[in-house]
Amino acid sequence: MRYSDYLNKIVVKHSTISYNLLTPTVKDGDLASLKPKKIEINASQAFKLLFPYCYTRILEQVKSVAPLVAYLMLFQILVLRQPIESALTLSGGIIAVIIGLTIFMEGLNKGLMPFGTIIGDNLPKKATMFVVLVIIGILGVGVTFAEPAIGALQAFGSSVDVKAAPYLYEILNNWTLPLVLMVGAGVGFAAIIGTIRFVKGWSLKPMIYLALVPVVILTGYAWLDPNLRSILGLAWDCGAVTTGPVTVPLVLSLGIGIANAAGKGNSSLSGFGVVTMASLFPILAVLILAIIVSFSVTPEEIITAAAAASEIAKPIPSIWEKTPLVEIILGVRAILPLVLFLLFVLFVILRSSLPNRMITIYGLTLSIIGMCIFNIGLTYGLGAIGTQTGSILPAAFMELPISKFSPIFPELVGLIIVIGFAFLMGFGATLAEPALNALGLTVQKLTEGAFKKSMLMYSVAGGVAVGIALGISKLIIGFDLATVLLPLYAIGIILTIFSSEEFVNVAWDSAGVTTGPVTVPLVLAMGLGLGNAVSAVEGFGILSLASICPIVAVLTMGLIIQIINKSHKSQFEDEEESK
Amino acid sequence: MSERNITYLSDACLITCILQTGLAEEVLEAAKNIGAQGATINYARGTGIRERMGLLGVTVDEQKEVIRIIVSEDQADMVFEAMYLAGKLDTPGKGIMYVTKLEQVATYIPDSVLKKLA
Numbered sequence: 001m002r003y004s005d006y007l008n009k010i011v012v013k014h015s016t017i018s019y020n021l022l023t024p025t026v027k028d029g030d031l032a033s034l035k036p037k038k039i040e041i042n043a044s045q046a047f048k049l050l051f052p053y054c055y056t057r058i059l060e061q062v063k064s065v066a067p068l069v070a071y072l073m074l075f076q077i078l079v080l081r082q083p084i085e086s087a088l089t090l091s092g093g094i095i096a097v098i099i100g101l102t103i104f105m106e107g108l109n110k111g112l113m114p115f116g117t118i119i120g121d122n123l124p125k126k127a128t129m130f131v132v133l134v135i136i137g138i139l140g141v142g143v144t145f146a147e148p149a150i151g152a153l154q155a156f157g158s159s160v161d162v163k164a165a166p167y168l169y170e171i172l173n174n175w176t177l178p179l180v181l182m183v184g185a186g187v188g189f190a191a192i193i194g195t196i197r198f199v200k201g202w203s204l205k206p207m208i209y210l211a212l213v214p215v216v217i218l219t220g221y222a223w224l225d226p227n228l229r230s231i232l233g234l235a236w237d238c239g240a241v242t243t244g245p246v247t248v249p250l251v252l253s254l255g256i257g258i259a260n261a262a263g264k265g266n267s268s269l270s271g272f273g274v275v276t277m278a279s280l281f282p283i284l285a286v287l288i289l290a291i292i293v294s295f296s297v298t299p300e301e302i303i304t305a306a307a308a309a310s311e312i313a314k315p316i317p318s319i320w321e322k323t324p325l326v327e328i329i330l331g332v333r334a335i336l337p338l339v340l341f342l343l344f345v346l347f348v349i350l351r352s353s354l355p356n357r358m359i360t361i362y363g364l365t366l367s368i369i370g371m372c373i374f375n376i377g378l379t380y381g382l383g384a385i386g387t388q389t390g391s392i393l394p395a396a397f398m399e400l401p402i403s404k405f406s407p408i409f410p411e412l413v414g415l416i417i418v419i420g421f422a423f424l425m426g427f428g429a430t431l432a433e434p435a436l437n438a439l440g441l442t443v444q445k446l447t448e449g450a451f452k453k454s455m456l457m458y459s460v461a462g463g464v465a466v467g468i469a470l471g472i473s474k475l476i477i478g479f480d481l482a483t484v485l486l487p488l489y490a491i492g493i494i495l496t497i498f499s500s501e502e503f504v505n506v507a508w509d510s511a512g513v514t515t516g517p518v519t520v521p522l523v524l525a526m527g528l529g530l531g532n533a534v535s536a537v538e539g540f541g542i543l544s545l546a547s548i549c550p551i552v553a554v555l556t557m558g559l560i561i562q563i564i565n566k567s568h569k570s571q572f573e574d575e576e577e578s579k
Numbered sequence: 580m581s582e583r584n585i586t587y588l589s590d591a592c593l594i595t596c597i598l599q600t601g602l603a604e605e606v607l608e609a610a611k612n613i614g615a616q617g618a619t620i621n622y623a624r625g626t627g628i629r630e631r632m633g634l635l636g637v638t639v640d641e642q643k644e645v646i647r648i649i650v651s652e653d654q655a656d657m658v659f660e661a662m663y664l665a666g667k668l669d670t671p672g673k674g675i676m677y678v679t680k681l682e683q684v685a686t687y688i689p690d691s692v693l694k695k696l697a
Contacts, residue, residue, distance in 0.1 A: 037631070038633065039631045041632060049635055049670075052638075358634060363637075
């Protein structure tokens with residue numbers, strides 16, 4: 001007896017049936033009966049199919065949300081010795097975030113992404129370059145509305161002190177729609193430029209320089225105007241908010257499709273660069289908006305208007321302004337325009353039909369439902385926990401009315417603990433970001449192993465960690481954002497000049513990758529909570545610092561690798577010569 | 580320069596296993612643990628079952644991973660079984676696998692092994 005026969009007998013039972021019995025046969029000479037029938041699935045089989053499907057997708061989101069939230073909560077309980085307030089609502093909110101993100105991401109993959117691919121593949125064949133660019137530009141606005149993190153910006157606006165930062169208050173409260181539109185326009189413009197770049201094969205370096213010049217000029221202008229200075233944090237943060245899970249893949253799939261159609265899609269780097277542009281142009285757009293606002297109203301008018309608004313007894317919010325209806329409206333308003341526009345392009349301009357109709361409709365429905373649930377979770381989960389931890393954080397080093405133990409530590413120790421907390425949070429949250437892992441793999445392949453995946457991940461995570469720590473210290477110490485940001489960008493530019501094209505692409509894109517739909521609201525809420533607690537003028541700016549620091553980190557790393565490689569080579573050559 | 584020589588391997592089988600993306604690692608691990616020497620993996624797109632399942636079709640990923648492993652005839656059943664169980668192919672939508680007999684196989688065989696068998 002063969003060993004394998006022996007094993008067969010003990011492990012599992014085997015039986016054989018003929019496949020002939022399972023395949024259809026011709027009945028009454030009707031060939032149509034050969035066509036496979038719809039598969040009947042009973043309840044238990046459906047469960048077996050659905051369980052792993054749901055399980056893997058939920059697990060993915062749990063992995064990105066749970067560690068961060070757990071870290072925040074544990075830190076608050078163990079170090080700050082402050083019990084979690086309204087823990088039940090919070091956990092409900094966090095669960096809503098997880099479920100909402102799961103459903104949204106699945107909807108994105110099944111519903112929205114196929115659109116992007118089809119339109120990207122077919123549009124250049126049926127329309128002129130000009131029409132293509134216009135469509136891409138409008139799409140940029142649409143995807144910005146659909147970005148989950150953009151809701152966070154609108155949600156946290158009311159916490160700004162009108163007297164200290166009138167223009168910031170005005171924009172976040174009365175100009176929210178123009179704000180998102182401007183950010184969207186920035187993304188749209190970036191998408192247009194990015195696509196032209198794909199087709200023409202331009203280098204990224206000069207584009208970064210050119211994009212930064214107006215940004216820096218406007219930043220300088222806003223910085224010199226004491227009333228506008230407070231807007232800088234918001235403007236620079238907007239760049240980080242836009243590059244999320246909707247914008248990046250959708251714009252990329254379009255751009256790559258178009259580059260392929262133009263026969264220029266072969267460069268291994270063609271996927272990069274759009275993210276960089278999409279995080280620089282919104283900064284410019286928001287700064288322009290702020291300057292427009294500053295010309296149309298004076299700070300005094302805003303303050304009086306705000307005072308008048310707060311004096312009028314708030315009307316009882318109608319049913320449409322209450323949870324969950326308001327979140328549902330926000331969710332529908334975020335996704336529906338994008339979907340309608342995509343359908344318009346597909347039906348009217350491309351004159352083609354919906355691919356795989358049922359699954360696409362299912363995906364689109366999911367993305368809207370997911371967005372609504374995520375919005376609820378944003379309000380009650382991520383936003384609430386972020387604000388709570390942020391506002392109790394200063395108890396580590398100063399006296400706070402809400403904390404019995406404060407100050408818990410001597411001032412210096414407390415400060416170090418808080419900054420260390422921010423550093424670790426940034427590091428952990430970034431390493432957990434799935435997009436970073438994917439970027440790391442791509443980079444490892446691109447550089448033929450010279451830039452290892454782990455090296456990229458650690459330098460990006462380290463950069464974000466330093467950035468968030470810097471941002472937190474900015475709020476506590478109250479130094480000016482521009483005085484840190486501009487030198488950092490200057491360093492970035494200098495490093496860019498000396499780096500090779502590949503590293504420039506990777507480094508500038510790495511910043512956008514790290515700011516996902518979980519990190520952004522959490523960090524924004526924490527910043528605003530902390531800002532209020534230490535009575536800083538505004539709580540923005542953390543995200544912008546968390547964007548530039550990884551750029552500098554990755555560029556530095558890239559240069560070090562270049563230098564090491566060169567010295568290795570020259571050493572080798574020396575040895576050759578000495579022989 | 581030595582004369583070049585090809586040694587053919589007989590009694591070889593090819594196990595091909597088509598799985599939903601993401602399941603390949605476990606199956607490969609199981610195959611290697613039970614004696615498979617190596618494997619080739621490539622990506623593919625599947626069609627058929629998914630369209631006929633209606634809305635439940637969304638639970639099956641369109642992207643597939645195809646694993647190909649060459650094994651000896653004696654190993655074949657054991658490796659096949661281990662892969663089947665590791666991939667949980669007895670649940671709907673996971674994948675399909677089959678064994679084919681190979682006519683002629685040749686690759687590098689270390690001299691020491693050749694001498695031992697000669």
